[in-house]
Amino acid sequence: MRSVDARHFNRILDFDPSGIVTVEAGISLGDLYRFSVPRGWILSVMPGSPSITVGGCIAANIHGKNQFKDGNFRAVVDELRLFHPDHGELSCSDRAEQDLFNLTVGGFGLTGFITSARLKLQRLTGSAFRLRRLRVDSLEEAAVLMKGLADEVQVLYSWHDLNGHGFGRGFVYAGNQVDSPVNDSLQYEELVSETRGKWKLPLFNKLTTRLSLAAYALSQRWSSREQIVGLPQAMFPPVGKEFYFKLFGRRGLREYQVLTPNDCWPEAVKSLKALISKHRIPITLASLKIFRGRSHMLNFDGDGVCLTLDAPESDATRRFFADLDLWTESASGIVNIAKDSRLEAAFVRRVFPEYERFRTELAAFDPKHRFDSALRRRLNV
C-alpha cells in the first residue's frame, strides 16, 4: 500500500481564452487563482482555503461561497481524466461515462487517481468585493434573510454566537464583485500540522470563547455596514486569520457541518439550542449557508440550511457531536463526510439514502479496493 503525494502534479495543461482551463489535479486553488485572476477569470466554486487541490475539490465535491446559486464543484468540472490500473486512463463527464463521473465527483478519491480536469472558469467582473453586513437575531431569521438574497449575490454566509444569552444573534454577510482600486494579491501561509499545533495549550474555553465572540460582534458593529474587501479576502476568508486555528493548541478543533431541509429548520434550531445548553461546549464558530440541489451518493448537497459548528477537540466535544448525529437524523439532515473524521458507517448508512448505491457501484468498479483510505474503511464503503 502506497500513498501518493501529488503536489508536483500541478501543471496547467491548457488555457482557452473562453475561460476553460485544463489542469493536473495536484494544482492548488491558490496557484490556479494566481494564474486565472490576472487573466480576468476565477473559479466560481471555491472553499475557503487556497491550499486545497483541484483533486481534493473533486473528491469531496466541495461547495463554495454561494452554493444556492453556483452549486457544488461538480458544476465547474467539464470533464475529468481518471487513472485506475485495472481500467487504464478514462475520461468522464456529464456527457460520457456519466456513472463514473458521478462516482468520482464526491467519491473521496476512491475510484482512482485523477490525472487532469477541465474546469469552467467565470469571468471576473471586479477586482474586489462589496460586502454587506446585516444584523440578525436568530438562526431562523438568518436562514429566511439569506434565502431572499441568494439569487443576487456571489458570497453569502452568516456568523452567530451560540454560546450564551442571545443564542443565535449574529450577522449575515452578502457580497458582490465590484470594480475598485483595491487590488490585493493572494498571500497565504500554508497550515500544516507541524505549524498549526505549535501552541501546546488550547486557548478556547467557555469563557474565552464567549469573550472573543462578544469582542468580534462588537468590532463588527463598530465597523461600517458595507465594506470593500480585496478579492483574496473575500474568496479565502481564513487567510490572514490562521491564528484562529492555532489558538486551539495541539489538540486542534472539531467541525460539524450539517445540511437540514428547510421545513425542518425551525424545529431543529429549538432542539439545537437545548442540546448546546445541555453540553456546555464552547462553540467558537457558528455559520449558516443556504443550499439548493439534490442529494446524491455521499455528496454534501441538497435543499436546505447548512450549519457549521467549530469546537475545541475534547471528549466532551465528541459526546456533543454524537448527540448532534442524533439531532441530524431526527431533522432528516445529512452531514459533510469530508469534515468529520469521527463519523461511523452505521450512522452514514442511515442518513445517506444512496449509501448502498455508492458502496455497490464502487465495489463494481474497484473490487480489489486498489484505492483505499482510512475514510473508506471507517465508513465501510
Add this chain to the structure above:
Amino acid sequence: MSERGKTAVVVGASSGLGRALATALAERGWRLVLSARDARDLEAVAADLSSRWEAQCYPLTVELANPNFDADRFCRDCERMLDATDVVFYVAGAVDDRDDGSGDDEMVRRLVEVNYVNAVRTLAAFAKVFDDRKRGVLVGFSSIAAAAPRGQNMVYASAKAGLEAYLKALRHHLADTPVLVQGYALGYLDTAMTYGRKLMLRPVSVEAVTSEVIRNLNKDRGIKYYPRYWSLITRILRLLPWFIYKRLQF
C-alpha cells in the same frame, strides 16, 4: 526583461531542480529546449510553461540511460531549434536504492550512463560548439556525495565525482575563452529524491538553488557548493582519517 530572447537547454527538465530552472527561465522570457525521458511528462511541463508565461518551449525526449544516446545529434537538434544555444544545464541524474551493493550490473550501467557518461558526452558536444562560437555557459550539477563517497550510494557518488573532475578539466581547457563552465555540488534538495527521508540537515528548496544558479550565470565561478556550508563540511570530511570515516552513517 533584458533576458528575453536568451536560449537554454535544460537536460532533465520534467521534475525537481530541472523543472524549477525551466520555470524560472520561462518566466524571464528565455526560449528553451526541455529534455527528459518521458514524453508525456515533458509535454505537460512545456504546456504549463507556455500557459503560464507564454514561453517558447521545445520538448525533446531523450533516454540518457541508453548507451546509444547520440550526444552530437542531440546538440545539433537543440542548436537547430534555438538557432544558437546560450546556456546548457545538465541537471539529469539518477539514483537507486540498490546502489548499496545489492543492485545488479544493469543498475550500475544505468547510474554511470546517466550521471557520468552521457553528462560528459552532452557537455563535450556543446563545449565544442561554444568554443567555436566563443560564447556560452555550460552548467553541471554534482553532489556532496562526490566529496564523501559512502557505501549507501557508491556508483552515484563516484559518477558525480567523475563529473566534477570533468567540469574542472573543461573549465581549465576553456580558461582562455569567454565560455564559462560552472558546477554546483548540491546538498540535500527538497525533491522526489529525498522525499520522506530523515536527513541530518534540512533539505533546501529547488527554488533557492534556482535563484543561486540564475543569479550567477554570468560569473566565472567554477564549481561551488550550495548551500555554502557544505564547502566546510566536505573539507573536513575529506581530511578525516580512515578509522573515523569508516564509521560515518549519514
